[in-house]
Amino acid sequence: MPILEEPIKEPFKVRNYIGGEWVESKGEIVDIINPATGKVIGKVPISTREEIEAAAKAAQEAFPDWRRTPPLARARCMLRLKELMEQQFEELSRIQTMEHGKTIDESRGETRRGIENVEVAAGIPSLMMGYNLEDIASGIDEYLIRQPLGVFGIIGPFNFPFMVPLWFIPYALATGNCIIVKPSSEDPISQVKIAEMAEEAGIPAGVYNVVNGGRTVVSGMLENRGIKGICFVGSTPVGHDVVYRKCGETGKRVIAQCGAKNFLLVMPDADLPGTIATCMTSFFGNAGQRCLAGANLLVVGEGLSESEHNAFYKKIVDVFVDTASKIRVGYGLDESVQMGPLRDKSKKDTVTKFIEKGVEEGAKLRLDGRKVKLIGDWPHSCFLNPTVFEDATPDMTIGKEEIFGPVAAIMRAKNFDEAIEIIHASRFGNAASIFTQNGKLAREFQYRVECGNIGINVGIVAPMAFFPFSGMKDSFFGVLHGQGQEAIRFFTESKVVIQRWF
Amino acid sequence: MSEPLPTTSAIINFSEKLEDDSSKLYETLAQKFTQNKELFAGFAQEGKKNRTLIVRTYQETITDALEACFTFKGFKLENYGAQRTMPEGTGYSDALKIAVQLEEKACKFYLDAAECGKSLLATIPRAFQKVADTRNKRRLKLMSLLDSAK
Numbered sequence: 186m187p188i189l190e191e192p193i194k195e196p197f198k199v200r201n202y203i204g205g206e207w208v209e210s211k212g213e214i215v216d217i218i219n220p221a222t223g224k225v226i227g228k229v230p231i232s233t234r235e236e237i238e239a240a241a242k243a244a245q246e247a248f249p250d251w252r253r254t255p256p257l258a259r260a261r262c263m264l265r266l267k268e269l270m271e272q273q274f275e276e277l278s279r280i281q282t283m284e285h286g287k288t289i290d291e292s293r294g295e296t297r298r299g300i301e302n303v304e305v306a307a308g309i310p311s312l313m314m315g316y317n318l319e320d321i322a323s324g325i326d327e328y329l330i331r332q333p334l335g336v337f338g339i340i341g342p343f344n345f346p347f348m349v350p351l352w353f354i355p356y357a358l359a360t361g362n363c364i365i366v367k368p369s370s371e372d373p374i375s376q377v378k379i380a381e382m383a384e385e386a387g388i389p390a391g392v393y394n395v396v397n398g399g400r401t402v403v404s405g406m407l408e409n410r411g412i413k414g415i416c417f418v419g420s421t422p423v424g425h426d427v428v429y430r431k432c433g434e435t436g437k438r439v440i441a442q443c444g445a446k447n448f449l450l451v452m453p454d455a456d457l458p459g460t461i462a463t464c465m466t467s468f469f470g471n472a473g474q475r476c477l478a479g480a481n482l483l484v485v486g487e488g489l490s491e492s493e494h495n496a497f498y499k500k501i502v503d504v505f506v507d508t509a510s511k512i513r514v515g516y517g518l519d520e521s522v523q524m525g526p527l528r529d530k531s532k533k534d535t536v537t538k539f540i541e542k543g544v545e546e547g548a549k550l551r552l553d554g555r556k557v558k559l560i561g562d563w564p565h566s567c568f569l570n571p572t573v574f575e576d577a578t579p580d581m582t583i584g585k586e587e588i589f590g591p592v593a594a595i596m597r598a599k600n601f602d603e604a605i606e607i608i609h610a611s612r613f614g615n616a617a618s619i620f621t622q623n624g625k626l627a628r629e630f631q632y633r634v635e636c637g638n639i640g641i642n643v644g645i646v647a648p649m650a651f652f653p654f655s656g657m658k659d660s661f662f663g664v665l666h667g668q669g670q671e672a673i674r675f676f677t678e679s680k681v682v683i684q685r686w687f
Numbered sequence: 688m689s690e691p692l693p694t695t696s697a698i699i700n701f702s703e704k705l706e707d708d709s710s711k712l713y714e715t716l717a718q719k720f721t722q723n724k725e726l727f728a729g730f731a732q733e734g735k736k737n738r739t740l741i742v743r744t745y746q747e748t749i750t751d752a753l754e755a756c757f758t759f760k761g762f763k764l765e766n767y768g769a770q771r772t773m774p775e776g777t778g779y780s781d782a783l784k785i786a787v788q789l790e791e792k793a794c795k796f797y798l799d800a801a802e803c804g805k806s807l808l809a810t811i812p813r814a815f816q817k818v819a820d821t822r823n824k825r826r827l828k829l830m831s832l833l834d835s836a837k
Contacts, residue, residue: 274746290696294750520697
């Protein structure tokens with residue numbers, strides 16, 4: 186099938202956006218590589234400490250005016266931003282495929298999810314309202330108002346280069362804060378495009394800043410006392426040991442959404458065709474590079490004899506392997522492709538090591554994705570095909586560590602209670618799903634499982650923009666979450682006024 | 688390897704091309720057979736609206752969490768092939784026959800897509816169904832013209 190037209194024809198030169206100006210960085214310049222084709226599609230700077238400090242200063246200076254801008258005017262900026270995103274929907278989506286590798290359907294889905302956050306934030310005149318009560322004592326009234334805090338840093342991950350920063354950006358801006366965005370240096374072009382649109386939408390100079398780079402930029406954000414809070418999405422070691430800890434030291438608010446190891450339970454009464462289709466997207470969508478991806482498939486023998494459980498397990502494994510083996514892997518701009526590459530070669534190498542470890546520790550490799558078969562003639566450097574292990578156990582490396590790649594580990598649990606115990610033994614608590622027709626069991630699952638996002642016959646528990654993106658245990662550090670009302674509370678201070686007139 | 692073209696994107700792309708080609712066909716018919724100029728020009732215009740409806744519905748409802756790459760498993764686009772151009776010198780009756788066949792295939796495509804797309808958000812199968820209804824009405828109208836032409 187022909188490849189859709191690529192929107193990036195020449196290498197895209199990424200610049201920083203500081204104080205309303207697109208500026209060159211003095212830092213080292215590195216290549217942005219399309220993981221499917223291996224071609225250089227852009228150059229991104231690794232910015233310096235001085236550059237993040239300049240952005241923080243510009244944001245602090247812009248804050249008083251932006252804060253005084255009426256919420257309705259800020260909402261209109263969001264509506265204009267949404268309109269620009271709709272106009273450029275297809276280009277934005279194809280850029281994501283080029284810089285990240287995901288399929289065009291996945292990219293369009295990501296674009297839509299991002300836009301939905303801008304739509305929700307456009308309701309800020311209602312969302313930001315406080316509340317009041319008169320006559321709390323004789324002639325005395327009390328009310329609560331929400332006020333912005335100042336400057337926030339937003340650190341984006343590589344796996345959703347467009348959408349994830351938008352879990353925070355529109356809410357921060359709409360509530361009257363200023364922001365500095367640090368996109369992943371692996372795929373920063375989407376965020377540059379959003380900043381260009383924000384500029385066009387009328388967001389004033391200094392309110393919205395983008396500083397590209399790596400650790401230096403992150404450290405600069407974390408150590409800057411003028412930055413009031415950080416939103417981070419990435420790995421658990423960085424999220425906990427660096428971001429969360431440093432925010433505690435410097436008194437910053439923090440949302441740190443981190444790693445995951447998500448379990449999907451299949452009960453004997455599950456609708457098999459629906460479950461398997463959902464599992465394919467859950468385990469192999471985005472090439473497994475998402476914190477809501479399925480990782481361990483638990484085939485539960487609730488109410489079955491041992492032989493019945495064995496037969497049920499075998500049936501699930503066989504259908505799962507057969508379906509996964511037919512997934513078409515290739516360049517995401519080919520519309521016949523169902524799974525793209527890993528973001529880069531080092532990520533492929535990491536996933537490959539996990540597969541080796543799985544074999545070493547005794548799991549049965551039913552489908553070996555290291556034998557790469559592609560649709561189209563592309564370099565194999567970042568590609569893996571779907572991999573499926575059966576007879577894995579929760580204590581194996583592949584059963585407990587986050588792989589972040591297209592690898593499924595299928596396991597057994599004797600019954601529902603054992604399945605819950607297995608989930609609770611994991612240090613992560615991002616998402617878990619159950620596939621069943623039994624409402625009582627589903628409710629029990631939702632009630633007991635210690636995970637922030639619960640799916641009932643849903644494989645990817647991605648909350649809509651008007652719900653928070655939750656998480657527990659080592660998957661989340663902080664109190665309030667991104668998206669919706671919780672984001673509004675995160676980006677505002679509650680001030681209580683008690684008034685009396687003599 | 689699995690059956691080709693099962694992604695939602697491929698289905699939408701097929702639909703866009705189908706509407707574009709159909710509109711061009713009816714523009715040609717409107718120029719060539721002036722006795723039904725308004726009707727054919729109306730069909731051409733309707734095709735543009737169908738295209739907009741399908742693309743807008745898809746873009747507004749697609750999310751990364753749906754099974755977009757797996758929904759249309761087994762769907763074979765080659766089953767919906769039909770002649771979409773009018774060879775030079777085609778007479779009125781033959782032109783109508785080509786148009787009727789195109790509408791039959793288009794209608795079948797949209798009905799099957801609506802059925803397969805039920806696991807996606809409701810707006811997607813609803814849009815397919817709406818276009819199927821539109822094209823079925825067109826088919827009936829063309830058949831009555833064909834009967835009159837005999």
